[in-house]
Amino acid sequence: MRYAEWCIAAPTLEADIAAAAMGLDDIGHSRVLYGSLRELGTPDAAADDAATYANVPYLDRPWTEWTQFVAANAVLDSAFTLMMEALANGSVDVLRTRLKKMLQEERYHTLHGRSWMQEVNAGAALERAWREALAWIGPENSDVDELHRAGRLAYGVRDLRRLLEERLEGQAAPNALEWAGWEPIRRRTQPGGIDQATLEMLQGLAEKRYMPASG
Amino acid sequence: MEPANSGALEALLKRGELVESTSEMTPDYLRELKHTLLVSGDTELISAPAYYLAARKAPSVNAFMTGIAIIQDELAHAHIAYHILEELGESQEALIFKRDPKAFRYPYAFDVPLESWTELVVANAMYDQAGFCLLGDIHEHGSYGPWKRGLVKVMAEENFHLRNGRNWSKRISQAGGEAREELQRAVDWMFPLTVEWFGLPDNLKQHSTQLDYRLKGLTNDQLRQQWLSTGFRAHSMPTRSAGTSTIRAAGMRSSSGGASGGRATPRWSPSSRRASPSSRCAHEFLPAFSRRSGAPRLPAFSRRSGAP
């Protein structure tokens, strides 16, 4: 959704179009992932409030600078793609088959982010995105590493960190992370959640207005 | 004085062939082609922020994403027109980001903001249908090869917008009550604006260079009539078949009849809906494309920030 919000605000018309396209890709990917969860026996979570969404804090609010878009694109999207790769190459059959198309599409997000990173100095946005990406991957010897040892994930935490650094060739990784307050489900250290307008759209309650009254 | 290749161009057009290169054009043809491309590019571009404002009010993620998909298409269509202009020696960068907002050429309809999801879907049904008629004409009859080929994509995608407009209009109509009344209000104010989209009635138009050069194939009235008959009348507004919706601007159609010679534009005043339409207009969006610092933006982002 945050990508899509930039469809009329990017620095070139071509980037406007790409922002819309990548926003649409990612909504499609969320559908695939929710579908996979269902198939794996996890019922849909309640969407009562913003705290039920396990999103990184970077996505809580709309971005106000193009550098934030670029850093999200280059760092967060890359970290996400690496995790999808780890799942697609792991031992869970459902994911091995379902995530292929997603990975193909994510390749273009990576290319987009990588090229724009050379163009803009993302500075603080890059640092923040990278920290949150590492928090999202999680600490060593916790759930991700356990899943890796069990063969479900093709990569462990160290692999993911290294691969992310490789994708961000030449950029300096953030210093040691602080794990106090880290929530294993939401995979973040800060409280908070998405803005009210986005929440309402996700809940889709306004659709009732367009249902037949007798209905 | 006639340009050297004036006769050759005329013969080429007469044979029904396509112009492919600037070397085959007269300066006059090039000027008309550029103007027609500019209006098309500007209209597609301006539709994007207009639609975005309404898409933000989508009732669900699915609906919002449909809105974004439509905006993506419109931007890609603008890109086609601007890139052809670029190949003809203009600067896309200057056209989009460095022009005075008042210099953009697009129908008045986009100066009236779309303020709800309902207004967006009616715009899809009406405005995009108008665009479909106008671009379909250029696709079918147009004499400039690169544009004619570029429009293959455009036609396929505008069709998707129409379907979205029609399906949602039907759904809202069936919901009844306040939702349906809002739909009716949107139809009422957008109808005359779309009639106006097609330009002056033929009997008030002296001469069309665009027709001479086959930059279009049908006259304003023919296109307007096509819009009224093919898309809008027959399918898009199920409220009408239910007998509760009326088109209150029927007088507009007199322009195509020719008898009354009424001008489409001044007869209807948008002030019947908007207190002050001129104060709320697409010019508000345009700073988004002109990247002026301190200008209002939608959303409030500063374009190009962080760039060297």
Added chain:
Amino acid sequence: MPYTRVHAEVHEYDVFARKTRVEPLHQVGSVVAPDDDLAMAYARATYDEERWVEMMIVPKAAIISLWAPGGDS
């Protein structure tokens, strides 16, 4: 002809694609970008009207024209 964008330097790429295995590639449009990475991302985002089985981009500068309508070449 040099094109301008916010980037220091940009190039034009022609975009080719085909819908089915039996048909040949044809030109579906062009994009302007500072490098191959962004050109790929833009081509795929801009020309998404079909589910293409193949898409490729070619730097316009790499194309050698033998002749063309209008007698320019």
